[in-house]
Amino acid sequence: METRVKGKLLAFRGDEAVAEAMRQINPDVVAAYPITPQTETVQAFSQFVANGEVDTEFIAVESEHAAMSACIGAAAAGGRAQTATSGPGLALMWEMLWVASGMRLPIVMPVVNRTLSAPINILCDHSDSMGARDAGWLQLYAESMQEAYDNTIQAVRIAEHPRVMLPIMSCLDGFILGHSFEPIEILPDEAVREFVGTYKPGYSLLDVDHPVTYGPIDFHGHFFEHKRQQVDGMESAPEVVLQVGREFGELTGRYYGLTEGYELEDADFVIVALGSVTGTIKTVVDDLRQQGQRVGLLRIRCFRPFPAQEIAQALGNKKAVAVLDRSLSFGAQAHQVYLEVVTALYTHGYAPKVVNYVYGIGGRDTLPHEVEQVYRELAEVDKTGVIQPVVRYLTVRE
Amino acid sequence: MSEKRQRLVEIRWHGRGGQGSVIASELLAEAAMDEGEYFQAFPDYGPERMGAPVRAYTRISTSPIRQHHQIIDPDAVAVLDMTLLGVVDVTEGLKDDGALIVNTSKSPAEIRQILKLDKARVYTVDASRIAMDTLGRNIPNTPMIGAIIKATGVVSREGVVRTIQERLGARLSKGMVEANVRAVERALAETQQG
Numbered sequence: 037m038e039t040r041v042k043g044k045l046l047a048f049r050g051d052e053a054v055a056e057a058m059r060q061i062n063p064d065v066v067a068a069y070p071i072t073p074q075t076e077t078v079q080a081f082s083q084f085v086a087n088g089e090v091d092t093e094f095i096a097v098e099s100e101h102a103a104m105s106a107c108i109g110a111a112a113a114g115g116r117a118q119t120a121t122s123g124p125g126l127a128l129m130w131e132m133l134w135v136a137s138g139m140r141l142p143i144v145m146p147v148v149n150r151t152l153s154a155p156i157n158i159l160c161d162h163s164d165s166m167g168a169r170d171a172g173w174l175q176l177y178a179e180s181m182q183e184a185y186d187n188t189i190q191a192v193r194i195a196e197h198p199r200v201m202l203p204i205m206s207c208l209d210g211f212i213l214g215h216s217f218e219p220i221e222i223l224p225d226e227a228v229r230e231f232v233g234t235y236k237p238g239y240s241l242l243d244v245d246h247p248v249t250y251g252p253i254d255f256h257g258h259f260f261e262h263k264r265q266q267v268d269g270m271e272s273a274p275e276v277v278l279q280v281g282r283e284f285g286e287l288t289g290r291y292y293g294l295t296e297g298y299e300l301e302d303a304d305f306v307i308v309a310l311g312s313v314t315g316t317i318k319t320v321v322d323d324l325r326q327q328g329q330r331v332g333l334l335r336i337r338c339f340r341p342f343p344a345q346e347i348a349q350a351l352g353n354k355k356a357v358a359v360l361d362r363s364l365s366f367g368a369q370a371h372q373v374y375l376e377v378v379t380a381l382y383t384h385g386y387a388p389k390v391v392n393y394v395y396g397i398g399g400r401d402t403l404p405h406e407v408e409q410v411y412r413e414l415a416e417v418d419k420t421g422v423i424q425p426v427v428r429y430l431t432v433r434e
Numbered sequence: 435m436s437e438k439r440q441r442l443v444e445i446r447w448h449g450r451g452g453q454g455s456v457i458a459s460e461l462l463a464e465a466a467m468d469e470g471e472y473f474q475a476f477p478d479y480g481p482e483r484m485g486a487p488v489r490a491y492t493r494i495s496t497s498p499i500r501q502h503h504q505i506i507d508p509d510a511v512a513v514l515d516m517t518l519l520g521v522v523d524v525t526e527g528l529k530d531d532g533a534l535i536v537n538t539s540k541s542p543a544e545i546r547q548i549l550k551l552d553k554a555r556v557y558t559v560d561a562s563r564i565a566m567d568t569l570g571r572n573i574p575n576t577p578m579i580g581a582i583i584k585a586t587g588v589v590s591r592e593g594v595v596r597t598i599q600e601r602l603g604a605r606l607s608k609g610m611v612e613a614n615v616r617a618v619e620r621a622l623a624e625t626q627q628g
Contacts, residue, residue, distance in 0.1 A: 047464045047473075159479070180500070212502045217460045217475040219467060315500035401504050 040289055043221035050181040050213040053220050054120065054146045055080035057188035059090055060228035064115035067095040067106035069125065075148045075214060077120040100125040104132035111141035112250045114240025118143065122210060123150030126164040136203045137172025137266065139251050142195030143203040146188055150210040151398045159399025160210040162311065166363040166372045172266055174204040174273055175340040177310040182220045184208035186290055192232040193280045199272040209312040211399065223288065231287060270341045277338050294343035296335040297350060299325055303332025305414040306351060308377055309360035310336040313402050320407040331411050336373065344380035352386030356414040362396045370427050389423050395430040406430055440496040443588045444505040447490040448524050449514035451483050454575030459490035461601060462579050465593035466494040474499045487522050494588055508532060510586050512578050519548055528554055533585040537561035537574045542628025557585045559625040568617040576614040580621030594618055
C-alpha cells in the first residue's frame with residue numbers, strides 16, 4: 037500500500053522551518069517571551085497567529101520562566117502546549133523544566149542551541165540543552181534543517197504517547213541551522229495534522245467530571261515513587277521514538293532512529309557526535325573512504341533517553357573511537373556525551389579506546405581538515421595504544 | 435550509501451551591515467531551485483550593526499549539501515563595498531581560477547593593482563551607481579547578483595528574476611521589484627572582466 041505523501045520543496049531559514057512545523061501542528065497554546073534571546077521561530081509563529089492561520093492561543097509572557105509556567109498550566113488543563121527557546125532563555129526556564137516533566141506534561145519545545153555567557157556570546161554550542169539533560173525531558177538533536185522540521189512534528193507523537201507522557205526538546209544548532217537558508221520538503225498541512233492527531237489527555241484539570249490534582253505536596257509519602265515512575269516513562273521512550281520514526285518514514289520516505297550509522301559497520305575508526313557537525317563529518321568520511329580509509333560516523337539523534345545498548349554494540353569492537361562534545365562539564369573527568377558513551381561501553385562489557393574532543397564552543401567553526409585530524413589521531417591512538425590526553429580540544433589556542 | 439559530490443560552487447560575500455549581503459546570498463541561492471539544484475546560504479554573524487563588515491556565504495550544488503561550515507576556498511568572492519579592500523582580506527582562500535567581483539567604478543586592472551592580485555579573474559561593476567539609478571538608493575545587492583551570474587554562470591538569469599519576483603514581491607511594491615530586476619539586467623550588461 038502506497039501511503040507516502042509528496043511534500044513541497046521550499047526555501048526556508050531553519051528557525052522559520054521549525055515555526056512552519058508548529059503552524060501545521062496547530063497547538064492549542066503557545067506561550068513565549070518575544071524578545072532576545074528568543075529566535076525567529078516565535079516571531080514567525082506569532083505572525084501565523086496574527087494572520088489567523090492557526091487556532092492557537094498565543095500568550096506573550098514576561099520571561100522564559102513564565103513561558104514554561106504558562107505551558108505547564110495549559111498542558112495540565114488538557115491542551116497541547118508548545119514554546120521555543122534558546123541559550124539563556126532555556127537557562128531562565130530551569131526551575132519550571134523540572135515541574136513540566138514531574139507533572140508528566142507532554143510539552144514540545146524546539147531549542148535553538150546557543151551557548152551561555154560570560155563572556156557575552158550568543159552563538160552555537162550545546163551548553164544550554166546539555167545543562168538541562170537531567171531535567172526529565174526527552175532530547176532529539178537534528179543534523180539538518182530538514183530533520184529539525186521533521187523532529188518537531190515527530191516530537192508531538194513521542195511526548196504524548198501514553199507510555200511516555202514527558203516533555204521533549206527538539207534541538208537544532210543555533211545560527212548554523214537556525215539561520216541557514218536551504219530547501220526543505222514541507223509536508224501538506226493535512227498530512228501533518230493527521231500524523232500528530234488530536235491530543236486526548238488522560239487527565240485534565242478542566243475535566244470536572246473526573247477531577248484530578250496536579251503538582252500537590254508530596255514529601256516522604258510518595259515523591260520517590262513518582263520519580264521512579266518518571267524514570268519508567270523515560271525508559272519506555274526509545275521504543276516509541278523508533279515507532280514514530282518508522283511511521284514518519286512510511287509517510288515521507290525519511291526514516292529516523294535513535295542513532296544513525298554512516299559507513300559504520302566495517303569502520304575501524306569512528307567519530308560519535310550529535311548536531312549539525314555530523315553533516316560535515318559525513319563529507320569527510322566520503323573523502324577518506326575514497327582514499328581507502330576505514331572510517332565511519334555514529335550520530336546520536338536521541339540523547340535523552342540515551343540509547344546505551346545500541347551505541348555500545350555499534351562501537352564495542354572498533355579500534356578507536358572519538359566522542360565529540362560541543363559543551364563543557366566543568367570539573368568532570370570528561371564531557372557530557374563522552375561520559376555517556378564510555379559508561380554504555382563499560383556496562384555492556386566492551387573496552388575500545390575512546391577519546392573525547394571538545395569542539396565548536398561559542399560558535400567556533402569546525403572545518404573538514406579538523407575532522408580529518410581527529411581520524412588521524414584515532415589511528416595514532418590505535419597504533420600506540422595511548423589514549424592520553426583523554427580530553428582534547430579541537431582548534432583552541434593554548 | 436554515500437552521496438558523492440559532483441559539482442559544488444561556493445561563493446563568499448563581503449559587505450557592510452545594511453547593504454543587503456545576507457539577502458543577496460539567499461536570493462542567489464534560491465535561484466538554483468529552478469535548475470533543480472541544491473543550495474545553502476548563511477551569514478557569518480558578528481555584532482549586528484549598520485556599517486560593520488559582514489560576511490555571508492552561498493553554496494550551490496548538484497548533490498544535497500550536508501556540510502555546515504564556513505567556506506574557506508571560494509570559487510567566487512563578491513565585494514559589495516570597495517572600502518573593505520584593505521580592511522578585510524577579500525581574496526583569502528580564493529581559488530586560482532576563481533572570480534573576484536567588486537562593486538566599484540574602477541576597472542578590473544585597477545583593482546588588481548590595489549590588491550596586488552595576479553591570480554583569478556577580476557570583474558568590476560558600478561553596482562552602487564546602478565542601484566542609485568534603478569532603486570534610488572545605494573543598496574548594491576541585487577546588481578551584484580547580476581554581476582555574479584555574468585562572472586560564474588552559477589545560476590540562470592531566469593532563476594534570479596523569478597526569485598526576486600517571488601521573494602521581494604512579498605515585501606516590496608511592484609515598481610520596486612521591477613526596479614530590482616532592471617538592476618540585475620543592467621549589471622549583466624555592464625560588468626567588465628580583466
